[in-house]
Amino acid sequence: MGIIGSLKDSLRKILVRAEFDEYLDDKNMHCTARIAEMLDNFSRKLQKSAENNFTEDFLLEEIKVLEEAKGIWLPNFLPRQAFRTMLQRKLDKISHLPLEFMGEVWDYIETVVIIVLKHHSKEYPQLQSSMTRAVKNLVEKMKEKAFDQVTEMIKMEKVTDYTCDEEYMEVWGKLMASQNEFTWVTNDLAITGVMKYPAVPSNLKIEGFGTVEVKHLINYPSSIRDQALI
Structure with a gap:
């Protein structure tokens, strides 16, 4: 129980409260900063992937979709199906990025948890192997659950044509x-x-x-x- 209690306390400090006194010289264990960097990198990838080639192909994709959605419409009204088609195409192009980001974050968390676990269980080397396997199994289950949630969110975005942003x-x-x-x-x-x-x-x-x-x-x-x- 002492190992588990110490492990929980250390993880709360480095993952939640951004307290790094136990790992001052190990920047990889400054978890909130590293996860923030991952989030910034994810945001940059998202923006880059969402960009069109504006200099040469500005509005071409939109025009092609509109031509395929021709019908008898009121002037100055964008056909709803055309908008949804363009939205789905753009989401399809970037839908893999949130999953990649989630995978990167959970892999990092797994590494951190194992390092902290080994630190607090160094007096019990005979237990480290089994505890490490238990941590990996637990993280894998949590990762799968997170992936399912993100996948569901992406699917919902593809069928929703409004925003509060x-x-x-x-x-x-x-x-x-x-x-x-x-x-x-x-x-x-x-x-x-x-x-x-x-x-x-x-x-x-x-x-x-x-x-x-x-x-x-x-x-x-x-x-x-x-x-x-x-």
């Missing part, structure tokens, strides 16, 4: 701030042609997206272009 409206607002300029540039390019009037810009700077090429969009109807931007 305020950042979504912020990004959408940045896009809409460029809507008039986008319409003017693409319409002018479609009418005048890129080669005939080189003074007409073939790219557009959109806050949050950088400078994007739009000349490849002139072959599509203006209504489709505007819907794709929205």
